[in-house]
Amino acid sequence: MTPEEFRKNGHAMIDWIADYRARVESFPVLSQVTPGEIMRSLPTQAPAHGESFDAILRDVETLILPGITHWQSPNFFAYFPSNSSEPAILGDLLSSGLGVQGMLWATSPACTELETRVLDWLVAMLALPNKFLSTSAGGGVIQDTASSATLCALLAARERATNYATNQQGCDRKLVAYTSTQAHSSLQKDAQIAGIGRDNLRLIEVDEDFAMRPAALSAQIEKDRRAGLTPFFVCASVGTTSSNAIDPVPAIGRICREQNIWLHVDAAMSGTAALCPEFRSIHDGVELADSYTFNPHKWMFTTFDCNCFYVADRNALIQTLTILPEYLRNQATESGAVIDYRDWQVPLGRRFRALKLWFVIRHYGIEGLQFHVRKHVSMAQEFVSWIREDDRFELAAPAPLNLVCFRHKGGDAVNQTIMDNLNRSGDLYFTHTKLDGKFTLRMCVGQTHTELRHAEQAWRRIQEEASRSAG
Secondary structure, X not given: OOHHHHHHHHHHHHHHHHHHHHHHHHOOOOOOOOOOHHHHHOOOOOOOOOOOHHHHHHHHHHHHHHHOOOOOOOOEOOOOOOOOOHHHHHHHHXXXXXXXXXXXXXXXXXXXXXXXXXXXXXXXXXXXXXXXOOOXXXXXXXXXXXXXXXXHHHHHHHHHHOOOOHHHHXXXXXXXXXXXXXXXXXXXHHHHHOXXXXXXXXXXXXXXXXXXXXXXXXXXXXXXXXXOOEEXXXXXXEOOOOOOOEOOHHHXXXXXXXXXXXXXEEOOOHHHHHHOHHHHHHXXXXXXXXXXXXXXXXXXXXXXXXXXXXXXXXXXXXXXXXXXXXXXXXXXXXXOOOOOHHHHOOOOOOOOOHHHHHHHXXXXXHHHHHHHHHHHHHXXXXXXXXXXXXXXXXXXXXXXXXXXXXEEOXXXXXXXXXXXXXXXXOOOEOEEEEEOOEEEEEEEOXXXXXXXXXXHHHHHHHHHHHHHHHO
């Protein structure tokens, strides 16, 4: 493709994306295709000869688009958001255009140093402890997801607890980690990958608001010590996936300090709320954490994937993950004057993700980001008021931010039917969890272009479907 062809096709692609985002509300939010339908529409063999970009773009419209669940629809209320924005898309495009592989400072100094600066910006923007700044003993790095960030924290905690012997000798099956019964499922996968094992991941009971009970954590730690085991890692959640419950981090942090246990705080979605001073109480106790993570790709308008991971002691992380073969040796690395982010993550290679985050922060500014977060929280709280006014429904958990957990009082079957019928309709998309063993509907407000009218329409459709489903 010549530069002129690239320019022409690039304009066509940008036009298509702009048009798609303008009309995204017209599509069924949840893809309506059946399993295998997209595969059957695609050739079984790759083309022997190159095809025109126009033909490829036509197939995007006719073959691919029907199989898309529209995460950027303003009527997408499922899971946690994975919101995007135009500046983030352009930042991602620039990253692809530059084609940087930023494993070492030397392989593109701007890739490393922009990332360091933007991660430092976010410490101030979220009012995080200064120990997470690059100018301290700690620092931040962009990972792909919170799952990877938590794995890195788990590995660093494992090595610190064994005086860095486990990397060499393997696990002895005595290390024990802790999180709540409501924590993200990635903790179980991370325990498997890190060699800790799921049997050595203790799931601590929660209170009536689905937050971890510190007394239960303390009792389990003492029980494990008496059994000759080594407690080494606790993950506290600032916004659990099921209900957005916020663990009592100050109390958990004090236990970890007393017991010399690594405390990791997972604020994957809810951490973004701390952009607003009135929501910063969610970070109470984070000053006691050894590591912290949140996802700008969930609620900060930054295209997936982009996770921010902070450690209070970067040497613990680097010593855990560094391997320096001869082919990576270079003068800058050996000078000790630079950061090589390959030592802060599991993979060697890394994309220039900082560009899209930089674009987003500069485009919106802190005040613009705060405006949108406040708007989403306000809409969710309005939704809470509608539930309270309809005696057919009840709240299933506190709703401190932008996630509302609720259910119809008619029971699990009615709630399942309401959700399935609405999702099949394409009018909106929302998902469920189970709280106290009951089928619970989850409504998360966080898409970039969701307005109050979308929330109002969603509630009307829920009420209509409830009338049909419950009789």
